[in-house]
Amino acid sequence: MKRTPGFFITGTDTEVGKTLVSGALIVKLRETGINTVGFKPVVAGTYLDHNGQSLNEDLETLRIASKLPADQVNHLCPYILDQPAAPHLSAKAKGIHLESDVILKAFHEISRNFDAVIVEGAGGFLVPLNQDENLGDIAQSMNLPVILVVGMRLGCINHALLSCEALKTRNLPIAGWVANTLANAMPLLHENIQTLKERIAAPYLGLIPSLPKDLGKASDMPYSLDALQFAAQHINTP
Numbered sequence: 001m002k003r004t005p006g007f008f009i010t011g012t013d014t015e016v017g018k019t020l021v022s023g024a025l026i027v028k029l030r031e032t033g034i035n036t037v038g039f040k041p042v043v044a045g046t047y048l049d050h051n052g053q054s055l056n057e058d059l060e061t062l063r064i065a066s067k068l069p070a071d072q073v074n075h076l077c078p079y080i081l082d083q084p085a086a087p088h089l090s091a092k093a094k095g096i097h098l099e100s101d102v103i104l105k106a107f108h109e110i111s112r113n114f115d116a117v118i119v120e121g122a123g124g125f126l127v128p129l130n131q132d133e134n135l136g137d138i139a140q141s142m143n144l145p146v147i148l149v150v151g152m153r154l155g156c157i158n159h160a161l162l163s164c165e166a167l168k169t170r171n172l173p174i175a176g177w178v179a180n181t182l183a184n185a186m187p188l189l190h191e192n193i194q195t196l197k198e199r200i201a202a203p204y205l206g207l208i209p210s211l212p213k214d215l216g217k218a219s220d221m222p223y224s225l226d227a228l229q230f231a232a233q234h235i236n237t238p
C-alpha cells in the first residue's frame with residue numbers, strides 16, 4: 001500500500017454517510033499496519049450516555065475505529081458544540097467564534113502522533129465555519145486528497161457534480177468517490193452510479209450497501225465496529 005498522509009472526507013450533504021466511510025477507512029488503513037486516527041474540525045450535536053456524559057456520535061465512531069480510549073476523544077476535535085445545527089450558528093448561539101487556526105493547530109498536533117489522519121468534514125463541502133471561511137478552506141489548508149461520499153438518493157447527481165466543481169475550483173485532488181446506499185435503496189441505483197462514473201473524473205471506490213438490520217444504528221448513536229468493518233469490505237482504499 002502507498003504511504004498516505006490521510007484523506008479529507010466530504011459528502012454531497014449532511015447525513016450521507018461520511019462518518020460511515022471515515023470509520024471504514026480508518027479500519028482499513030489500520031488493518032494494513034498504518035497507524036490511523038480520525039479527526040473532525042467541528043461537531044454539532046451531543047447526547048448523554050448512561051453516565052450522563054456528553055458525547056458526539058461522529059467522534060465516538062472515529063474514536064472506536066481509531067482504537068482510542070474514551071478519555072482521548074477531545075484530541076479528535078477542537079470544537080464540540082451541543083446543538084445539532086449548522087456549526088457556525090450553533091457556535092454563535094454559545095458566543096463562540098470558530099477559528100480555522102484553532103482547527104489547524106489541533107489537526108497538526110494529532111498528525112504528529114499518527115501515520116495518517118482521516119478528516120471528516122461537517123455537512124457538505126462549503127458549510128460555513130464563520131463569516132469569512134468555510135470547510136472547503138480547511139480542506140485546502142490541510143492539503144489532503146479528498147474523498148467524496150455520495151449519499152445515493154434522488155438529487156445526488158447534481159449535488160455530486162456541484163461538489164466536484166467546488167473541489168476543482170480549489171485545485172483539490174479527488175482521490176476517489178464512494179456511493180453509499182442510505183437506509184432505503186433508491187430506484188435505478190446502478191444507473192445513477194453509472195451516470196456519476198461517466199461524469200466524475202476520479203476513481204470510483206465502491207458501493208456500500210444498506211447496513212444489515214443488526215448493524216444499523218439509532219439516529220444519534222455511534223456506528224459499531226462491526227458496521228464499520230462491513231462498510232470497509234465494500235470500498236477500496238485509493
Ligand SMILES: Nc1ncnc2c1ncn2[C@@H]1O[C@H](COP(=O)(O)OP(=O)(O)OP(=O)(O)O)[C@@H](O)[C@H]1O
Binds near residue numbers: 017021058124180181
Ligand atoms: N449504508 C447505510 N445503510 C443504512 N443506513 C445508513 C447507511 N449509511 C448511512 N446510514 C444512516 O444515515 C445516517 C447518516 O449517516 P452518517 O452519520 O454516516 O452521515 P454523515 O454524512 O456523517 O452526517 P453528518 O453530516 O451529520 O456528519 C445515519 O443515521 C445512518 O444510520
Ligand SMILES: C[C@H](N)[C@H](N)CCCCCC(=O)O
Binds near residue numbers: 014083084087
Ligand atoms: C448537525 C449536522 N449533523 C452536521 N454535523 C452539520 C450540518 C450542517 C449543514 C449546514 C447546511 O449546509 O445547511
Ligand SMILES: [Mg+2]
Binds near residue numbers: 018019020058120
Ligand atoms: Mg458524520
